[in-house]
Amino acid sequence: MSRLNKHSPLHSVIGRISQFRRRRFTGALLLLVSLLFTGAAYAAIAPSANADNGTSAADQIAQGKALFLVSCSFCHGQNGEGVTTTDGKNIGPSLVGTGAAAADFQVRTGRMPLQQSGPQGAYHKRVVFSDTEIKALAAYVASFGAGPAIPSDAAVNAENSWSTDQKDAMIQLGGKVFLTNCTACHNFTGAGGAMPNGAIAPNILNDDTRTIMEALLTGPGPMPNFSDGNLSLKEKQAVAAFVHAQRDQTNYGGSDLLSAGPVAEGLMAWTIGIGSMVGFAIWIAAHTTRTNKKKDA
Ligand code: HEC
Ligand code: HEC
Known part of the structure; x- marks a missing residue:
C-alpha cells in the first residue's frame, strides 16, 4: 500500500495544488511572490549589514x-x-x-x-x-558643530513618573502652549493641515515624546524651531502630554468631521445649520394665518 492513500486529505491537498499549478497565471503569480520574498529578505538584511556595535x-x-x-x-x-x-x-x-x-x-x-x-x-x-x-x-x-542634543531618556520618560494631578496640570499647560504655538499649522487637535506652498503640517497625534521634542528643538522643513529659550523643557514635555491626551481622548459619539477644523465645521454649519433654518422659515411662511386667509379668500 502506498504511503499516500488516494483518499487521504493530504492527497487531495496535493491534488489541488498540482491542479492549481497547471493554471495559466500560476507561473506569473509564483514569480511575483518569489520576487516580493527576495525583496523583503534583502530589505531585512541590507540595512544592518554594516552595523557594528561601536561603543566608545x-x-x-x-x-x-x-x-x-x-x-x-x-x-x-x-x-x-x-x-x-x-x-x-x-x-x-x-x-x-x-x-x-x-x-x-x-x-x-x-x-x-x-x-x-x-x-x-x-x-x-x-x-x-x-x-x-x-x-x-x-x-x-x-561633531560638525554644537547643536541641540538628542533629549535624554529621563526627559523623554518623565511623563511616567507624574502623579495624576501633575499630569493634569501638565496637560493644561501643554494645551495653552499648543494653542498659542502650534494650532496655526497642526490644527486644534494636532490632526494636521495644509500650509501655503504645498507643504503639509502632518498629523502629530501618534508621535512619541522624543519625536515631538526633537521636532521642536530642530524645526524640520518649514516648521519654526522652538529652542529651550522659547519653550522650556517643561513646556515641551507639557505639549507632548497634551498631544497624547488628545490622541487618547474618548470619543463621546457624534461625528468629529475628521477633526479637520473650521472649514469642515463651517461647511456643516452652512449646509445643515443654515439650510435647515432657511427651510424652517419657508415652512413658517407657508403656514401663517395670512397665507391661509389668502387661500380661503
Ligand atoms: C508654521 C507652521 C508650523 C508650526 C507653527 C508648527 N509646526 Fe510642527 N510641523 C510643521 C511642518 C510643515 C512639519 C513637517 C516638516 C517636514 O516634514 O519637514 C512639522 C512637523 C512636526 C512634527 C513631526 C511630525 C512627524 O510625525 O514627523 C512634530 C512632532 C511637530 N511638527 C510638532 C509641532 C508642535 C508641538 C508645534 C507647536 C509648539 C509645532 N509643530 C508648530 C509646521 C508647523
Ligand atoms: C538627495 C539629497 C539628500 C540626501 C541623500 C540626504 N539629505 Fe539630508 N537633507 C536634504 C535636503 C534637501 C534637506 C532639507 C529638507 C527640508 O528642509 O525639509 C535635508 C535636511 C537634513 C537635515 C535637517 C537639517 C536642519 O536644518 O534641520 C538633517 C539633519 C539631514 N538632512 C541629515 C541627513 C542625513 C544624516 C543623511 C544620510 C542618512 C541625509 N540627510 C541624506 C537632502 C539630502
Whole structure:
C-alpha cells in the first residue's frame, strides 16, 4: 500500500495544488511572490549589514562617518558643509550646528536619506538604518558643530513618573502652549493641515515624546524651531502630554468631521445649520394665518 492513500486529505491537498499549478497565471503569480520574498529578505538584511556595535564615542563617530559618506555626503558634503550646484541651488543644506537631535529626528522618521526633493522636503518613508546606526550618524552630525542634543531618556520618560494631578496640570499647560504655538499649522487637535506652498503640517497625534521634542528643538522643513529659550523643557514635555491626551481622548459619539477644523465645521454649519433654518422659515411662511386667509379668500 502506498504511503499516500488516494483518499487521504493530504492527497487531495496535493491534488489541488498540482491542479492549481497547471493554471495559466500560476507561473506569473509564483514569480511575483518569489520576487516580493527576495525583496523583503534583502530589505531585512541590507540595512544592518554594516552595523557594528561601536561603543566608545570615537568608534561611534567613525561608524557614523562611514555611513554618512555613503548615504548623505552626496547632498550634504563630506563634512556636512552642504552642497550647492553651480547655479546656486541647494542640494542639501549645511548640517553644521543642526546637532544630533536633527539627525536623529530626520533619519528616525524616515525623512533622510532624502530621495526626492519637493516643497515638503521629505516625508515619512521607510527607516533604512538600525538604532545603532542612527545614533552613530547623529554623533557624526553633532561633531560638525554644537547643536541641540538628542533629549535624554529621563526627559523623554518623565511623563511616567507624574502623579495624576501633575499630569493634569501638565496637560493644561501643554494645551495653552499648543494653542498659542502650534494650532496655526497642526490644527486644534494636532490632526494636521495644509500650509501655503504645498507643504503639509502632518498629523502629530501618534508621535512619541522624543519625536515631538526633537521636532521642536530642530524645526524640520518649514516648521519654526522652538529652542529651550522659547519653550522650556517643561513646556515641551507639557505639549507632548497634551498631544497624547488628545490622541487618547474618548470619543463621546457624534461625528468629529475628521477633526479637520473650521472649514469642515463651517461647511456643516452652512449646509445643515443654515439650510435647515432657511427651510424652517419657508415652512413658517407657508403656514401663517395670512397665507391661509389668502387661500380661503
Ligand atoms: C538627495 C539629497 C539628500 C540626501 C541623500 C540626504 N539629505 Fe539630508 N537633507 C536634504 C535636503 C534637501 C534637506 C532639507 C529638507 C527640508 O528642509 O525639509 C535635508 C535636511 C537634513 C537635515 C535637517 C537639517 C536642519 O536644518 O534641520 C538633517 C539633519 C539631514 N538632512 C541629515 C541627513 C542625513 C544624516 C543623511 C544620510 C542618512 C541625509 N540627510 C541624506 C537632502 C539630502
Ligand atoms: C508654521 C507652521 C508650523 C508650526 C507653527 C508648527 N509646526 Fe510642527 N510641523 C510643521 C511642518 C510643515 C512639519 C513637517 C516638516 C517636514 O516634514 O519637514 C512639522 C512637523 C512636526 C512634527 C513631526 C511630525 C512627524 O510625525 O514627523 C512634530 C512632532 C511637530 N511638527 C510638532 C509641532 C508642535 C508641538 C508645534 C507647536 C509648539 C509645532 N509643530 C508648530 C509646521 C508647523
